[in-house]
Amino acid sequence: MSQLKKCLYIIDLLRRRGAMSLNEINESFRYSPLYDKNIEPRTFARYKDFIALNFPYYIEFNNRTKKYELFRDKPLYGEDSSLYDYLLSAYHIQSITELAIKHQDKIMTAEVPTGVENVHIILEAIDKQRGIECTYYSFTKESAKEQTIIPCFLKTWEGRWYLVAEPANQQHEPAVYALERMDNIRLTDKTMRPTKKITPEKYFDGSFGINHSDDQKPEIIRIKVYGSQVAYVRTLPIHESQKEVETTEDWSIFEYRLVPCFNLYQELLWHREKIEVLEPLYVREEMKNIVEALHNIYK
Numbered sequence: 342m343s344q345l346k347k348c349l350y351i352i353d354l355l356r357r358r359g360a361m362s363l364n365e366i367n368e369s370f371r372y373s374p375l376y377d378k379n380i381e382p383r384t385f386a387r388y389k390d391f392i393a394l395n396f397p398y399y400i401e402f403n404n405r406t407k408k409y410e411l412f413r414d415k416p417l418y419g420e421d422s423s424l425y426d427y428l429l430s431a432y433h434i435q436s437i438t439e440l441a442i443k444h445q446d447k448i449m450t451a452e453v454p455t456g457v458e459n460v461h462i463i464l465e466a467i468d469k470q471r472g473i474e475c476t477y478y479s480f481t482k483e484s485a486k487e488q489t490i491i492p493c494f495l496k497t498w499e500g501r502w503y504l505v506a507e508p509a510n511q512q513h514e515p516a517v518y519a520l521e522r523m524d525n526i527r528l529t530d531k532t533m534r535p536t537k538k539i540t541p542e543k544y545f546d547g548s549f550g551i552n553h554s555d556d557q558k559p560e561i562i563r564i565k566v567y568g569s570q571v572a573y574v575r576t577l578p579i580h581e582s583q584k585e586v587e588t589t590e591d592w593s594i595f596e597y598r599l600v601p602c603f604n605l606y607q608e609l610l611w612h613r614e615k616i617e618v619l620e621p622l623y624v625r626e627e628m629k630n631i632v633e634a635l636h637n638i639y640k
Contacts, residue, residue, distance in 0.1 A: 346375055348392050355400070355411035362408045456502035456520025463504055463520070465528065466492050472509055472533035478522040490518070493535045498550045505544060507535050515539060517551050549580060550604040562597045562605075563619040570615035579608060594619065606631060 354369055355361060361369075367379045380388070393399040397414045466473045477488045490506035493515055497503070502520040507513075515535075547559025563586075566574050571593045575585065580597050587594040599605060601624050609616060609628065618625040 343375070344388070344391060347380070348388050348396070350375055351388060351400075352392060352396060352398055352411065355409065360403060360406060360408040360410045366409070452500055454497050454500050454502050456523070459520040459523055459526055460495065460502060462526050462528070463492050463495060467494075469528065470532050470534050472529040472531065473506075473526055474529060475526040476524045477518060478524070480519065480522065485524075488518075489529065491533045491535050493539050493544075494541045496541070496545070496551060503551050505539075505541075507539070509533065511536060514555065515544065517553065547582075547598055547600045549599055549602055549608070552600070552602040552604055554600050554602070557600045559598045559600050560621060562599050562601065562621065562624055563594055564597075564609070565592050565594050565617045565619055566612070567592045567615050567617070570612060574612075574616075601627070 350370070350373055351366065354366065358365075358369070363380065363382060363385055366385075370376055370380060389400045393414070399412050399414050400409050401412060402409055463473065465471075472489055472491045474487070474489050476485050478485050489509040490504075491509060491511070493505045493507060495502060495504055504518045504520055504523075505515050506518055507515045544553060548554075564579075568591065571588075574583075574593075574595060579595070580599060582598040584596045585593055586596045606627065609618065610631065618628045
């Protein structure tokens, strides 16, 4: 664990500071809660190898400047490096734990994603190629049901951890399960693997949040964003497919590749009168119908 934390520290340091010599790295490292002793050249070489093997980064020594430089490699899942950003974020929180507890009255935080206590056993099942047995409490049903499922992959969304899993008989399509509604989780004795065709990229292609549709294909959705909200949408994209295709002094047009769904309409409404759906027409009409229904409630 110490090696992992120190490698996260080195990645974060070189991302923020740029090229550094080993002496400069050690100078910064002395002020880290992880510091026990200086990093020796041989140890740093091992850390470099560990980073190249496990992260979408690699470190090279520049003979001209005599400094180490961090380079971005291809992430494990296309261009998505959110897992590594999540780990770096967790590293930062861990590194300030003592001060955070000391000054807890000065910090306000959002709720931790629910279901996090079940993440480890799900990952263990994936690692050991096992199924999981659990009691699942459906969001829409009051009764609990015993389930045997094969974990495929995990995703966080709006403060919850979710699992996409296949039924044990593999005769039905995968489904999404909220980890917070799983209880009595245990690994099966029998080896169980998901079908090879299931990948996060395929399953969530064009999805907004955890919504998934086999029937509908992603399409281009264009919205116009007005005023100061343009800067907000630029810095906090509505979806990872976001592209800014037209810009003026007063508004910008953004384009997305998405399957329209309840969560998407909810997100668009969050921006109030600062956005306007341009196309496709049926998505614009649906937004209009929602706004009219709200108007009828309040008039």
